[in-house]
Amino acid sequence: MPNLLSVQEVDVTSFNELCNSAEAYRTGVPETTPIDTTQQGGLLFFESSTRTRIGFGTAAWQLGVRTVSIYETKVNENMSAAESLPDTIRTLNPYVTFFCIRHPNEGVFDEVVPYTSHPVINAGNGSREHPTQALIDGYTLQHRFGRLEGLSITMLGALRYSRAARSLLKLLAKFNGVNVTGFTEPQLNFTEAEVAAFTKNGNTYQATDNHAWGSEQVVYSAGFPPVTPAGKFSQEVRNRYAITLRTVNRMNEGAIILNPLPRIDEVSKEVDDTPQAHYFAQNELGLFMRKAILARYALKP
Numbered sequence: 001m002p003n004l005l006s007v008q009e010v011d012v013t014s015f016n017e018l019c020n021s022a023e024a025y026r027t028g029v030p031e032t033t034p035i036d037t038t039q040q041g042g043l044l045f046f047e048s049s050t051r052t053r054i055g056f057g058t059a060a061w062q063l064g065v066r067t068v069s070i071y072e073t074k075v076n077e078n079m080s081a082a083e084s085l086p087d088t089i090r091t092l093n094p095y096v097t098f099f100c101i102r103h104p105n106e107g108v109f110d111e112v113v114p115y116t117s118h119p120v121i122n123a124g125n126g127s128r129e130h131p132t133q134a135l136i137d138g139y140t141l142q143h144r145f146g147r148l149e150g151l152s153i154t155m156l157g158a159l160r161y162s163r164a165a166r167s168l169l170k171l172l173a174k175f176n177g178v179n180v181t182g183f184t185e186p187q188l189n190f191t192e193a194e195v196a197a198f199t200k201n202g203n204t205y206q207a208t209d210n211h212a213w214g215s216e217q218v219v220y221s222a223g224f225p226p227v228t229p230a231g232k233f234s235q236e237v238r239n240r241y242a243i244t245l246r247t248v249n250r251m252n253e254g255a256i257i258l259n260p261l262p263r264i265d266e267v268s269k270e271v272d273d274t275p276q277a278h279y280f281a282q283n284e285l286g287l288f289m290r291k292a293i294l295a296r297y298a299l300k301p
């Protein structure tokens, strides 16, 4: 079975099939192909996670498959020396039938893939990629609008350092007529190469640090970590890109606000009760997409 290391590996046909499969799980369509429930997943999280870790554990459990997990252990502390990742993979390889891995190093899969023949799912590697989150975000758009083509999306926050935003831009690049506005500080915008890849087939991208709200259908709040490799940003700067009730009042009335969560202060809590707030619905859809991802990439019938 194939690995899922980058959302680049997911073409439009596969994305549509994943969305259909997620919809079947959401609406309770019975399985046509039973899953071999003797399989077992290894969830290896070397960085904190609530949604992705618990989400894949729950998705596997609902599909009748067990998981074992490592959570934020040896790379950090409590051992005289950290075990190498290849040794961890080689140790667990006989016990599991697939891996789901989050790690702070962008190049982590070079240390994983050579040591296992099992499918590997990327649950987030540094600030580079978060393909399963992008699939959840894409499914949320498909669920809400029935399409990704032609959507007008404002993305804000530390885009350059948000693996969720970077993977979503890569996924959106596969569709036509998508219009993205990057609303952030110039040094936190996507890279020129990322923008060029997104626009090469006719999508449009504009960057601004002074956004005129009103025409967007989707507002993607990517978050704003207190420290990034570009430096530390003041609360004043963070506030400039936070979504408040005042922002919501200036948005297109039918717009939806997405956020991969966790939400820190990039969307104020008073926004939660507005019709535009869609981030907890997005999180709810995540379980069905994670089941679809496991069924497609990790589990044999």
Ligand code: CP
Binding pocket: 048, 049, 050, 051, 052, 053, 124, 133, 260, 261, 262
């Ligand atoms: N969206 C997301 O990746 O959340 P977690 O960090 O809680 O997994």
